[in-house]
Amino acid sequence: MKFGILVNEGPYTHQAADTAYQFALAVINKGHEITRVFFYHDGVNNGTRLTTPPQDDRNIVSRWSEFANTHNIDLVICVAAAQRRGICDSGESKRNGKDTDNIAPGFRISGLGQLIEASILSDRLVVFGD
Template sequence: MKFTVQVNEGPYQHQASDSAYLFTKAALEKGHEIYRVFFYHDGVNNGTRLTTPPQDDRNIVNRWSELAEQHNLDLVICVAAAQRRGIADADEAKRNGKDADNIAPGFRISGLGQLIEGGIQSDRLVVFGD
């Protein structure tokens, strides 16, 4: 089965990101395909490389980056939600006159069309968070 996963909550405010990560990992281990993981609303905060949790806590951003690298996942951050929350890749930073970017490895910024495409191309769209 082919899934697109939508994450609507930040990494430490809600269980949605942990649940989405564990679902994605389990689906891959069972041989399913993950077409795309789309981060929307506060979920875009899963894609900032500046997150630094305490050493004895899980690093959700790194977990996503590592899973993307291992399985060639498409981790997409909604551009409008990212701009509202101060998340930018090099192109967005330059376009908006910012002096730095903060996107984590394995993530990319794009529009809502990527979510729509994922829903069309997948057997199921699974949403985590409100």
């Protein structure tokens, strides 16, 4: 089965970011496919490489990056939500006159159309949030 995953909450603040990851892992481990993981609302904060959690805690951001790298998963951050919250790649950074970017490896920034498309192409869209 093909799953689309929508993550609507930020890391460390809300369980949704952890549960979405555990669910995504289970999808792959059970032999299913993930069409895309889409990050929206504060969920975009799952994709900043500047996150520095305490060493005895899980690293939610690098966990996503490794997951994407290992299983070739498309992690997409909503551009409009990202701009509001200060998440940018090098292109966005230049376009908006910022001095740096902060997107984590394995993530890319794109539009909301990617969410709609994922919902159409998937057998199930699973939403993680409040």
